[in-house]
Amino acid sequence: MNIDPEINPEETDMTQTQIPQLAKNNSSVRLAQMQMFSADSYATLVAAEPAIITSHNFSLFYGDKAGVKDVTMDIYPRSVTAIIGPSGCGKSTFLRSINRMNDLIPHTRAEGGLMVNGINVYDKQINLVNLRQQVGMVFQKPNPFPKSIYDNIAYGPRLQSVKRRSDLDNMVEQCLRSAALWDEVKDDLKKSALALSGGQQQRLCIARALATKPKVLLMDEPCSALDPVATGRIEELMTQLKDTYTIVIVTHNMQQAARVSERTAFFCLGELIEYDLTRTIFTNPSIKQTEDYVTGRFG
Amino acid sequence: MTIGFRQKLDALFTSISGLSVILMTAALVLVLGPILLKGASAVVFRGTVEFRQMQLELFGRGNVLDIQAETTEVEAARNEVYSIIDHFKKGIDADVQIKQARDIYREYGRQLRLRQIPSDKFTAWRQKVRKLRDALETAYTTSDEKEALEQLDFVLSQQNIPEVDDTAAGQYFQMARDYRKIVTEVGLDHKEEYADKFKQVEEIIKDIFGPRPGESTILMASEQFGMTRWDRTLFHLNRLLWVEEWVEKKPGEPLVKVQRPRVEQFAGTEMVKVFDLMEDNLQAMQHPKLTIYWQYFFDGDKTTGHFFGGVGPEILGTLLLTILSMLFAFPLGVISAAYLIECAGDNLVIRIIRTCINTLAGVPSIVFGLFGLAFWVPMISTISGNPAGSSIMAGSLTLAMLILPIIIRASEEAIRSVPHTYKEASLSLGASKLRTFVTVQFPAALPGILTGVILSMSRAAGETAPILFTAAVAVGGVPDSLFHGGTLALPYSAYNLAVGDVTGARVPHNQFGMVMTLVLLVLLLNIVAIVIRSRVSKKLLGH
Numbered sequence: 001m002n003i004d005p006e007i008n009p010e011e012t013d014m015t016q017t018q019i020p021q022l023a024k025n026n027s028s029v030r031l032a033q034m035q036m037f038s039a040d041s042y043a044t045l046v047a048a049e050p051a052i053i054t055s056h057n058f059s060l061f062y063g064d065k066a067g068v069k070d071v072t073m074d075i076y077p078r079s080v081t082a083i084i085g086p087s088g089c090g091k092s093t094f095l096r097s098i099n100r101m102n103d104l105i106p107h108t109r110a111e112g113g114l115m116v117n118g119i120n121v122y123d124k125q126i127n128l129v130n131l132r133q134q135v136g137m138v139f140q141k142p143n144p145f146p147k148s149i150y151d152n153i154a155y156g157p158r159l160q161s162v163k164r165r166s167d168l169d170n171m172v173e174q175c176l177r178s179a180a181l182w183d184e185v186k187d188d189l190k191k192s193a194l195a196l197s198g199g200q201q202q203r204l205c206i207a208r209a210l211a212t213k214p215k216v217l218l219m220d221e222p223c224s225a226l227d228p229v230a231t232g233r234i235e236e237l238m239t240q241l242k243d244t245y246t247i248v249i250v251t252h253n254m255q256q257a258a259r260v261s262e263r264t265a266f267f268c269l270g271e272l273i274e275y276d277l278t279r280t281i282f283t284n285p286s287i288k289q290t291e292d293y294v295t296g297r298f299g
Numbered sequence: 300m301t302i303g304f305r306q307k308l309d310a311l312f313t314s315i316s317g318l319s320v321i322l323m324t325a326a327l328v329l330v331l332g333p334i335l336l337k338g339a340s341a342v343v344f345r346g347t348v349e350f351r352q353m354q355l356e357l358f359g360r361g362n363v364l365d366i367q368a369e370t371t372e373v374e375a376a377r378n379e380v381y382s383i384i385d386h387f388k389k390g391i392d393a394d395v396q397i398k399q400a401r402d403i404y405r406e407y408g409r410q411l412r413l414r415q416i417p418s419d420k421f422t423a424w425r426q427k428v429r430k431l432r433d434a435l436e437t438a439y440t441t442s443d444e445k446e447a448l449e450q451l452d453f454v455l456s457q458q459n460i461p462e463v464d465d466t467a468a469g470q471y472f473q474m475a476r477d478y479r480k481i482v483t484e485v486g487l488d489h490k491e492e493y494a495d496k497f498k499q500v501e502e503i504i505k506d507i508f509g510p511r512p513g514e515s516t517i518l519m520a521s522e523q524f525g526m527t528r529w530d531r532t533l534f535h536l537n538r539l540l541w542v543e544e545w546v547e548k549k550p551g552e553p554l555v556k557v558q559r560p561r562v563e564q565f566a567g568t569e570m571v572k573v574f575d576l577m578e579d580n581l582q583a584m585q586h587p588k589l590t591i592y593w594q595y596f597f598d599g600d601k602t603t604g605h606f607f608g609g610v611g612p613e614i615l616g617t618l619l620l621t622i623l624s625m626l627f628a629f630p631l632g633v634i635s636a637a638y639l640i641e642c643a644g645d646n647l648v649i650r651i652i653r654t655c656i657n658t659l660a661g662v663p664s665i666v667f668g669l670f671g672l673a674f675w676v677p678m679i680s681t682i683s684g685n686p687a688g689s690s691i692m693a694g695s696l697t698l699a700m701l702i703l704p705i706i707i708r709a710s711e712e713a714i715r716s717v718p719h720t721y722k723e724a725s726l727s728l729g730a731s732k733l734r735t736f737v738t739v740q741f742p743a744a745l746p747g748i749l750t751g752v753i754l755s756m757s758r759a760a761g762e763t764a765p766i767l768f769t770a771a772v773a774v775g776g777v778p779d780s781l782f783h784g785g786t787l788a789l790p791y792s793a794y795n796l797a798v799g800d801v802t803g804a805r806v807p808h809n810q811f812g813m814v815m816t817l818v819l820l821v822l823l824l825n826i827v828a829i830v831i832r833s834r835v836s837k838k839l840l841g842h
Contacts, residue, residue: 099727101723101726101727104722104723104726106644128729129729129730129731130729131729132726132727132728132729133728133729136727136728137723137727139720139723139724139727141720143718143720143721143723143724144724145721145724145725145739145743146721146742146743146838146839147742155725155728155730155738156728156729159728159729159730159734160729192838192839194839205724208724208728209727209728211728212728212729
């Protein structure tokens with residue numbers, strides 16, 4: 001009956017049940033996994049709370065070419081996790097896999113397991129709308145809609161059928177306050193978002209992403225198009241937001257990773273090379289390649 | 300390459316592009332200028348008294364008393380011409396004269412009876428007058444000049460007989476005197492010849508002045524009034540004064556056209572006065588006045604050649620056809636474009652469809668017209684239950700097919716040029732593809748799509764071939780149904796005037812007027828679309 005073995009429902013079921021076991025219970029597997037990382041920091045790497053994003057041997061292929069290969073890592077809630085690495089190393093691909101934005105590219109195929117908050121991301125039956133509402137995303141270039149500031153923020157809530165004006169008003173204010181933008185724009189919420197400055201636009205995008213009440217916020221080089229002042233404000237914002245949200249940030253700027261993140265993952269050529277506490281990665285990496293990269297001798 | 304050479308190349312490029320801009324502007328002015336200038340004469344012109352009469356009778360405009368007074372004034376001036384013509388006609392047209400002679404005889408009988416003359420006297424008197432009548436009739440019918448003169452002299456010799464005193468029969472002597480003058484001046488040999496030439500003159504004068512007061516038999520609606528415009532009056536005056544002749548200057552060579560004064564044909568007769576009168580006194584007979592006929596854009600006209608009135612129904616029909624076709628083509632085109640971009644992959648079928656769309660955009664419009672005739676006309680008749688024929692619906696559906704490829708292509712380009720980041724942002728917030736398209740991509744692409752709409756709207760408004768068999772009619776008023784009866788339309792009416800043998804030449808102002816109206820209409824539609832587009836863009840850019 002099933003012509004394509006990949007969509008065999010039994011197999012899908014198996015991975016679905018296996019992954020949580022692997023992630024939560026099978027500590028030997030996890031230890032083996034972690035042996036490649038610094039043994040000292042293992043205790044601190046594993047936070048008190050269970051991981052919110054669990055990737056197990058996750059691979060993503062563009063046609064025949066692998067974008068990311070066999071990535072196994074846990075991302076913990078209420079913290080900032082940075083992903084660094086040279087261009088084309090698959091860090092953005094991995095990030096975009098978490099909310100399945102890679103679907104926009106034709107002929108992509110995923111293998112292995114990727115769980116977000118207990119949902120198998122690459123399950124065929126998954127409700128993408130639910131997933132994306134739980135996993136917000138901020139893009140490299142500020143991309144507000146060509147609508148008013150208010151409508152930009154209200155876009156997400158309206159998708160969730162929030163209709164009442166007062167609810168929307170509250171939500172808009174709350175999100176803009178969370179994104180530290182309220183004081184700057186409260187008087188002209190009806191103005192087009194495109195009239196804002198680049199830094200303001202990016203904070204607006206963050207506010208917009210927050211409006212769907214996500215658990216995870218993915219940031220794909222959010223400051224690469226901004227000047228240092230605006231970057232500083234975004235970083236400040238990130239440190240505020242991490243008390244509530246899980247933030248995963250892809251960045252080319254290693255100082256930024258060092259400044260804002262608790263944990264850092266180093267990707268190279270589609271593979272996860274090293275994943276550890278940021279402090280460890282930048283001061284005492286266990287793998288030579290990582291050291292070369294963070295010290296600027298490579299890449 | 301030296302710097303100097305490069306600078307020269309740059310300067311050359313700049314001047315060439317500047318020149319091309321100037322050339323394009325000049326071409327535009329050359330094309331549009333004459334059309335607008337000549338078309339304006341449909342609205343602003345010197346209208347004659349006939350125009351005001353037409354406006355009063357057909358559209359109920361103007362002050363009745365003023366126009367009546369003006370008409371009386373004009374009639375007085377025209378009567379001079381009419382009296383000469385009538386007089387001359389008597390000499391030419393024997394039937395009229397004979398009829399008049401018989402009428403007079405009958406009237407004479409009635410007068411005798413009224414006077415209660417005894418019956419024996421009555422018969423004798425009538426016999427005498429009857430002789431006079433017969434002599435006149437013989438004179439009118441004969442082609443022998445001598446006999447005619449004999450008969451007329453006989454009539455004139457009876458002038459003093461008591462039987463005719465104070466009766467209608469007295470008119471016989473005036474008739475005899477008139478005819479004698481013609482016989483001696485013109486000669487009976489030339490009578491037939493004159494009859495032909497006189498008829499031409501009479502027709503031209505009728506063209507200018509319209510039917511004479513009291514004349515009841517008007518065959519065609521276009522003959523209802525004389526020349527309503529002074530420029531046309533002058534054109535006909537020219538026709539009256541000059542005759543075109545083809546003469547052979549040298550034997551064996553092609554004929555040469557020469558203009559001869561028509562008055563030569565009537566040399567030596569009293570008709571000469573008519574030509575002088577017409578040339579010198581035409582202003583008084585027509586009363587030209589500067590007229591601004593702004594109702595031209597609203598008035599209808601039910602004559603085949605658009606002799607009177609304006610282009611109101613045409614404008615309405617063109618607007619209906621254009622707007623309805625846009626209503627069909629716009630949603631369909633945008634949805635098709637969205638499908639081609641968002642849903643369809645890049646496979647063979649889609650590539651074939653794309654090629655077909657591109658080909659359709661280049662198919663001659665007459666092909667669409669024939670398709671509309673073969674498909675939409677019977678289809679509409681089946682749906683609406685009316686007999687198959689032209690209808691606005693069939694025409695606008697045909698036009699919609701014509702402009703659909705243009706809209707699809709423009710929309711595709713516009714949607715494709717919406718930044719990918721908008722779509723990403725919307726999808727990342729959990730919106731579905733449809734919602735993303737409707738709320739984000741479509742509004743952002745709207746300015747570009749509207750550009751395509753502007754282009755296709757102009758095309759739809761100006762096309763003749765697709766509506767030729769599906770929607771357009773040559774004569775009619777305001778359409779009463781979308782499903783049957785068709786409609787007037789500007790491009791078709793302009794075409795119709797141009798090919799309708801003589802009608803186009805008789806109303807050149809209307810031909811240019813229609814083209815001007817079409818240009819203005821398209822301009823107006825474009826301005827509306829451009830305003831909408833700029834407002835949408837402004838809203839998008841947040842100014």
